[in-house]
Amino acid sequence: MANKFANKSFFTRTASGIVLVLLLIASLVWGGRQDIFGGRILFCVNLIVSLVAVYELYKALKIHNTILGITGYIAVVVYYGLIYASQYNVSILGKEIHGTNYMMIFVVIFLITLLAEYVFTYPKYKTENISNALMCTIYAGVMLSYLYITRMEDNGIYTVWLIFLASWGCDTCAYLAGVAFGKHKMAPVLSPKKSIEGAVGGIIGAAALGAIYGAVFADKIKDIPNTPVVFAIICAVAGFVSMIGDLCASAIKRNNDIKDYGNIIPGHGGIMDRFDSVIYIAPIIWILIHVLKYVF
Numbered sequence: 001m002a003n004k005f006a007n008k009s010f011f012t013r014t015a016s017g018i019v020l021v022l023l024l025i026a027s028l029v030w031g032g033r034q035d036i037f038g039g040r041i042l043f044c045v046n047l048i049v050s051l052v053a054v055y056e057l058y059k060a061l062k063i064h065n066t067i068l069g070i071t072g073y074i075a076v077v078v079y080y081g082l083i084y085a086s087q088y089n090v091s092i093l094g095k096e097i098h099g100t101n102y103m104m105i106f107v108v109i110f111l112i113t114l115l116a117e118y119v120f121t122y123p124k125y126k127t128e129n130i131s132n133a134l135m136c137t138i139y140a141g142v143m144l145s146y147l148y149i150t151r152m153e154d155n156g157i158y159t160v161w162l163i164f165l166a167s168w169g170c171d172t173c174a175y176l177a178g179v180a181f182g183k184h185k186m187a188p189v190l191s192p193k194k195s196i197e198g199a200v201g202g203i204i205g206a207a208a209l210g211a212i213y214g215a216v217f218a219d220k221i222k223d224i225p226n227t228p229v230v231f232a233i234i235c236a237v238a239g240f241v242s243m244i245g246d247l248c249a250s251a252i253k254r255n256n257d258i259k260d261y262g263n264i265i266p267g268h269g270g271i272m273d274r275f276d277s278v279i280y281i282a283p284i285i286w287i288l289i290h291v292l293k294y295v296f
Contacts, residue, residue, distance in 0.1 A: 020265060206235040
């Protein structure tokens, strides 16, 4: 009976994983094209995924159905609206709106709104509820948007895959290295199965994958010299950061006594369970691409 349930669980996890990868490829390859339909499809997909991820975090922190949560969902939509305005040259009353110019204003207004709700509903909410609402929106809303931002830039069809190469590649290599050589615990309380040897193996593996990927597509990538070296460095750094992202998501679950963030992906859990490290490193990849292409 145990084997029957184990096999069913493995099949469910594998099947949903395959479907997830296919949807991901379709969204990033076709949906990310810079035309009237392509980019907007990826934009909508990214927005929906961000909202689901924010909802999962809010639910874990028990503010998902409060006025703080509603404000957070609206903030995510407004933030994506600013990105859209920048990407597609939106004009209001004949004046072109550059959304990136209003990002800090957006953060300030969002915080002021949360604090106003804190004051006028006092003592219903605690200060940590306000901090959580702000953190989750930036964590799962803003940081995940860099998947779309990276894809829509020059070379985006190639550089966007570094996010998954560094995240999932590092995770796979870390697992293999940990099984083979793991002796010293990296975070014994938070994640007893992770080892220092596995972490080193994951970083080295991610760097190797980045170098191979850079070498294969070097001729197609513009304005990034020494592509294999640059991609190796990017994946190594991002691989290290992805482990922090994974542990961070785990810490939030442990602090709130939940096993999974959701069940939207059968066999994998929620968006935050499957994309925890991806969310964490998406902005890191974008930053490193812009920095290293000038260094090299």
